[in-house]
Amino acid sequence: MRVRVLAAVQDLGYRPNAIARSLRKTGTKTIGLVVSDLMNPFFAELARSVEDAARKLDLNVIVGNADEDPGQQDRYIQILLERQVDGLLVVPTEETSTLLHEAAQRDAPIILVDRPARDVNAPVVRADGDQAIADLMTHLKSLGHERIGMIAGPELAGTGRQRLTAARESAARVGLDLPTECIVRGTFRVESGEAAMAHLLDLPAPPQVVFAANGQMGQGAIMEARRRRVSWPEPVGLCVFDDLPWFELLEPGITAISQPVAEIGELAVEMLLRRLAGDEVGDQYRPCRLHIRASCGEELNGR
Amino acid sequence: MRVRVLAAVQDLGYRPNAIARSLRKTGTKTIGLVVSDLMNPFFAELARSVEDAARKLDLNVIVGNADEDPGQQDRYIQILLERQVDGLLVVPTEETSTLLHEAAQRDAPIILVDRPARDVNAPVVRADGDQAIADLMTHLKSLGHERIGMIAGPELAGTGRQRLTAARESAARVGLDLPTECIVRGTFRVESGEAAMAHLLDLPAPPQVVFAANGQMGQGAIMEARRRRVSWPEPVGLCVFDDLPWFELLEPGITAISQPVAEIGELAVEMLLRRLAGDEVGDQYRPCRLHIRASCGEELNGR
DNA sequence: CTGAAAGCGCTTACAG
DNA sequence: CTGAAAGCGCTTACAG
Numbered sequence: 323m324r325v326r327v328l329a330a331v332q333d334l335g336y337r338p339n340a341i342a343r344s345l346r347k348t349g350t351k352t353i354g355l356v357v358s359d360l361m362n363p364f365f366a367e368l369a370r371s372v373e374d375a376a377r378k379l380d381l382n383v384i385v386g387n388a389d390e391d392p393g394q395q396d397r398y399i400q401i402l403l404e405r406q407v408d409g410l411l412v413v414p415t416e417e418t419s420t421l422l423h424e425a426a427q428r429d430a431p432i433i434l435v436d437r438p439a440r441d442v443n444a445p446v447v448r449a450d451g452d453q454a455i456a457d458l459m460t461h462l463k464s465l466g467h468e469r470i471g472m473i474a475g476p477e478l479a480g481t482g483r484q485r486l487t488a489a490r491e492s493a494a495r496v497g498l499d500l501p502t503e504c505i506v507r508g509t510f511r512v513e514s515g516e517a518a519m520a521h522l523l524d525l526p527a528p529p530q531v532v533f534a535a536n537g538q539m540g541q542g543a544i545m546e547a548r549r550r551r552v553s554w555p556e557p558v559g560l561c562v563f564d565d566l567p568w569f570e571l572l573e574p575g576i577t578a579i580s581q582p583v584a585e586i587g588e589l590a591v592e593m594l595l596r597r598l599a600g601d602e603v604g605d606q607y608r609p610c611r612l613h614i615r616a617s618c619g620e621e622l623n624g625r
Numbered sequence: 626m627r628v629r630v631l632a633a634v635q636d637l638g639y640r641p642n643a644i645a646r647s648l649r650k651t652g653t654k655t656i657g658l659v660v661s662d663l664m665n666p667f668f669a670e671l672a673r674s675v676e677d678a679a680r681k682l683d684l685n686v687i688v689g690n691a692d693e694d695p696g697q698q699d700r701y702i703q704i705l706l707e708r709q710v711d712g713l714l715v716v717p718t719e720e721t722s723t724l725l726h727e728a729a730q731r732d733a734p735i736i737l738v739d740r741p742a743r744d745v746n747a748p749v750v751r752a753d754g755d756q757a758i759a760d761l762m763t764h765l766k767s768l769g770h771e772r773i774g775m776i777a778g779p780e781l782a783g784t785g786r787q788r789l790t791a792a793r794e795s796a797a798r799v800g801l802d803l804p805t806e807c808i809v810r811g812t813f814r815v816e817s818g819e820a821a822m823a824h825l826l827d828l829p830a831p832p833q834v835v836f837a838a839n840g841q842m843g844q845g846a847i848m849e850a851r852r853r854r855v856s857w858p859e860p861v862g863l864c865v866f867d868d869l870p871w872f873e874l875l876e877p878g879i880t881a882i883s884q885p886v887a888e889i890g891e892l893a894v895e896m897l898l899r900r901l902a903g904d905e906v907g908d909q910y911r912p913c914r915l916h917i918r919a920s921c922g923e924e925l926n927g928r
Numbered sequence: 929c930t931g932a933a934a935g936c937g938c939t940t941a942c943a944g
Numbered sequence: 945c946t947g948a949a950a951g952c953g954c955t956t957a958c959a960g
Binding site: 335337338339340341342344345350360361363366367369370373382384385387389400401403404405406424428429512541544545548566567568570571572573 | 638640641642643644645647648653663664666669670672673676685687688690692703704706707708709727731732815844847848851869870871873874875876
């Protein structure tokens with residue numbers, strides 16, 4: 323009998339309806355991941371490490387792409403919540419999202435990834451770039467630079483503010499000038515890096531080195547420099563927060579700060595699981611690393 | 626009364642349970658997208674264009690990442706089917722997947738993206754690189770090259786075979802030598818490009834130009850060349866099927882073929898919708914474009 | 929150990 | 945037009 327039933331299952335191609343199942347059962351064995359921009363390799367890699375970690379724990383993950391748009395982000399959170407995900411991993415696009423705030427309060431356990439979000443009652447897991455940025459400033463100073471510029475992130479993004487603050491403080495500490503007119507805000511997207519670089523190069527007194535606050539904007543800065551046939555480290559040095567795989571392939575290679583992406587993704591899943599189990603979990607930070615190459619005048623040093 | 630109910634909805638933060646709804650209703654307003662490798666910018670962009678197109682049609686999309694692993698791919702197809710997606714967009718990792726075959730037959734409408742899959746009864750939408758590859762071979766010939774090598778894709782992937790066939794045929798047509806010992810198979814991932822490039826460079830008689838069958842393997846080839854301090858176009862030229870945003874930033878810039886990714890994503894959604902409506906849809910191909918830069922000896926021409 | 933019933937949270941068709 | 949009932953496909957607690 324049992325055999326005949328199984329044969330029929332095979333024969334008819336019966337597939338259990340997971341939707342009906344999760345209506346009756348408590349959990350869905352599914353978590354949601356809302357990233358701010360899938361075209362950014364950082365988040366593509368994050369998505370991958372989250373998926374890998376989740377798979378090992380027999381959890382499914384649904385990925386949503388907010389495209390740095392808070393409206394899109396809220397839309398995805400809404401959809402995922404309606405689909406009864408057990409928990410949510412979100413890279414918040416901006417600090418203020420009423421939905422995120424609400425959701426964190428009652429719907430589902432949430433872990434914030436990469437960026438903090440004020441007023442949202444959820445633990446954060448992110449890279450801590452402060453030390454690496456301080457290392458970078460010390461490095462630039464030791465190369466003999468005096469005046470630098472920055473392509474900063476959006477004011478409302480936690481990461482953006484944090485990297486700017488760290489750069490300002492450590493620049494001041496080592497005696498490097500980071501004047502207000504040399505700080506231009508971007509949106510974390512490639513195009514804004516191009517525009518910002520154009521602005522900096524057009525300044526009456528351009529900075530000696532430009533520091534881009536994320537990889538996408540760094541790419542934009544590089545593209546704008548090439549377009550103008552402006553090279554580095556002369557007349558302008560370049561360094562980037564985020565290390566793209568091709569930075570070392572350029573000539574000269576780009577000095578950059580890398581984040582422990584894979585580790586952050588794994589940690590995020592782990593933290594979410596602990597919250598699902600009812601534990602309280604605190605914020606987690608992981609250090610970044612400075613990769614010194616040749617885009618800031620390293621080889622010209624001491625000439 | 627109505628007002629009071631709505632107030633309570635607001636107050637309690639009521640959110641309709643989409644799972645319960647879709648149990649009763651016919652559709653889920655959700656489609657699945659299974660890509661073969663999210664770390665490949667081609668598929669990241671594909672995912673984005675699919676999401677954009679779906680959003681406009683009020684469809685949700687769940688993204689799954691197979692990581693070029695047929696097991697993973699089947700697992701995702703299974704999950705998505707169990708979750709009652711209305712239809713599936715899949716970039717098949719290999720030609721033979723019983724699940725894909727079965728699913729196409731009875732479960733849900735499927736559209737194959739980027740790669741054909743033999744024995745699967747589903748329409749394909751993909752770029753047609755044949756003309757662009759022919760253009761490339763003509764170009765290489767006109768540059769005076771005689772003997773080229775290729776980093777091909779996996780034998781089982783439709784795209785891999787197709788690009789190799791196109792290269793072989795058009796090379797023969799223009800009188801370019803593409804000997805068997807200069808064809809090495811990769812897996813479409815970066816590491817396999819490195820290994821393949823190493824193999825080709827170590828040949829007693831290395832090819833004058835290497836053609837990589839996708840962007841990831843092209844990246845690997847470039848990395849291996851840099852590691853060995855081997856430059857291009859001398860001693861070896863380089864060209865790639867897929868155009869990564871930073872190919873033009875290298876010095877010399879990489880000659881490459883670009884695919885109309887965004888258009889393919891939009892078309893895929895559109896085709897799936899038509900299948901959902903019960904229409905028959907045929908295969909769709911869109912042409913690629915050759916971008917001539919300087920990695921194959923363009924500037925040395927005629928010296 | 930086996931089998932029938934109740935219920936998850938919705939929508940829809942039907943009766944009042 | 946309003947309100948109660950049936951049913952989507954499962955799982956689980958309960959009766960036989």
